[in-house]
Amino acid sequence: MSDQEETIAMLFHRDPFTLSKLDIDRIITHMRESRQHFKLSGKPLAEKKPVDLKELGLL
Amino acid sequence: MEPNLKWSPDGRQLIWSAHSLGIAKDCKRKYFYAIVNRWERRGDSVHLVFGGHYADALEHYHKHRAAGADHDEAQHLVIKETLEASFPWTNDHNAKTRETLIRSIVWYTEEYQDDPCQTVILANGKPAVELEFNLQLNDEIMLAGRIDRVVNYAGDYYIQDQKTTGSTVGSWYFKRYTPDNQMSLLTVAGQVIWKLPVKGVMVDAAQIAVGFTRFERGFAFRTQEMLEEWLRDAEYHIRETWRAEEAGWPMNDSACQKYGGCPFLDICNKSPQVREEFLRTSFEKQEAR
Numbered sequence: 001m002s003d004q005e006e007t008i009a010m011l012f013h014r015d016p017f018t019l020s021k022l023d024i025d026r027i028i029t030h031m032r033e034s035r036q037h038f039k040l041s042g043k044p045l046a047e048k049k050p051v052d053l054k055e056l057g058l059l
Numbered sequence: 060m061e062p063n064l065k066w067s068p069d070g071r072q073l074i075w076s077a078h079s080l081g082i083a084k085d086c087k088r089k090y091f092y093a094i095v096n097r098w099e100r101r102g103d104s105v106h107l108v109f110g111g112h113y114a115d116a117l118e119h120y121h122k123h124r125a126a127g128a129d130h131d132e133a134q135h136l137v138i139k140e141t142l143e144a145s146f147p148w149t150n151d152h153n154a155k156t157r158e159t160l161i162r163s164i165v166w167y168t169e170e171y172q173d174d175p176c177q178t179v180i181l182a183n184g185k186p187a188v189e190l191e192f193n194l195q196l197n198d199e200i201m202l203a204g205r206i207d208r209v210v211n212y213a214g215d216y217y218i219q220d221q222k223t224t225g226s227t228v229g230s231w232y233f234k235r236y237t238p239d240n241q242m243s244l245l246t247v248a249g250q251v252i253w254k255l256p257v258k259g260v261m262v263d264a265a266q267i268a269v270g271f272t273r274f275e276r277g278f279a280f281r282t283q284e285m286l287e288e289w290l291r292d293a294e295y296h297i298r299e300t301w302r303a304e305e306a307g308w309p310m311n312d313s314a315c316q317k318y319g320g321c322p323f324l325d326i327c328n329k330s331p332q333v334r335e336e337f338l339r340t341s342f343e344k345q346e347a348r
Contacts, residue, residue: 012158016142024139031165038271 004030062191062203064094071301074193074201077241080293083300084240085317090300091308092323097345098338100322105150106223109160113265114207114221116141116164118189121178121208125186130172137164154225154269163223163265163272170274176212176219176261181253192248196290200297204244209253210261217261217278218245228264233277236262242279243289250286 001009008030011023065074072079072094083090092098116137123133141164148157179187187209194202208219220242224232236242242260249257259280266273281289303309315321325341326334 009158012161016139016146019139019142021135024135024142027142027161028134028138028165031162032169034162035166035169 062193062205064203065201070095070304072297073199074203075196075293075297076202076204077244080202080244080296081240084296085314086311086321087300087303087306088308088310088327089314089321089323090303092326092338098323098342099345100342102150103322105152105155108145108150109152109155109267110221110223112141112145112160113163113223115144117167117221118207120164120168122186122188125178125180125188130168134165134168137168154267155223159267159269159272163267166272167263167265167274171263176210176217179209179211179216179253179255187253190252192252194248194251196294196297200294202244202247202293204241204248206245206248209249209255209257212261216249216255216257217259218249218257219261219263220245222262222264223267224264225267228266228273228275230277232264232275233262233279236260236277236279237281238285238289239279240289240293243281243286244293246279246281247286247290 008027011019011027014023062074062076064072064076064079067073079090079094082093119140120133120137123136124130128136138161141161142157145157145160181187188207190206190209192204192206196202206218207221210217210219226232242262245260246257249255259278262277262279264275264277266275310327312327315324315327321327326337329337
């Protein structure tokens, strides 16, 4: 778990009424980044290109 | 959230929600267990709690936006509200956690921050969000429910409804909403209560997984004839349910496997004399009506 993920996990365990505006912004920023990461890693199937094994010298 | 259901002194349900009517249509025995006696399987409430917080947050987001707040401001407000409302979190479901709830709200509001569909502003100047309704089916029966949001999309009116699911959401997913009891009732309410030419329901579905939330939007259209047919059928099913007590709440054993299995399957597959004992073991009663 990265430092950032640990910080976010700790914020989720805190009494929410004691969270500052900055704490909530940290949570939102973390979630926005995880969405960007997911969007980059989770390409739709249609965008994936077939691999030519002959061209790669594997056949 | 389930509206308050009203009952006559002789035990007939007079105010019907889509939830209670849907169960009555499925099976009279299921209705007896779930609606009359309010049995709920232990652990089942996680889906209701998660879905409730999720729908509330998105309704509030749209309310703030309609009141003039920008995206960042509205998002911050609903995340703060939801963190407070969902604390402490008591269930141990692997995908529906407090973290995935907050993630799903952030991801949804990011995804639809520039949504072309607009919240309808009612004649009283208020945004059409979080609307409770009651409408008369006939002299005895009322239908009740709650609408998440009424939207204008490409020049047409729709009721918007938020759904969360653990399964993959594809075009087949939305087929379950036509025909569908809840979607028909919501469309009727939009037309009768707010006098809008509502074409149907826009379903915003969220697939909640451990590592991501994925969104898909689908539609459940209704014609006037479909709605009239639904209203006639609803009255028939309600009257039939009123008669079910005399017949000992008969079981519809062809509905037991629907949607991955009725929650009362492991009760009804026992001999009648031991069912109550099994109910007490794995179910709990919700607060009395």
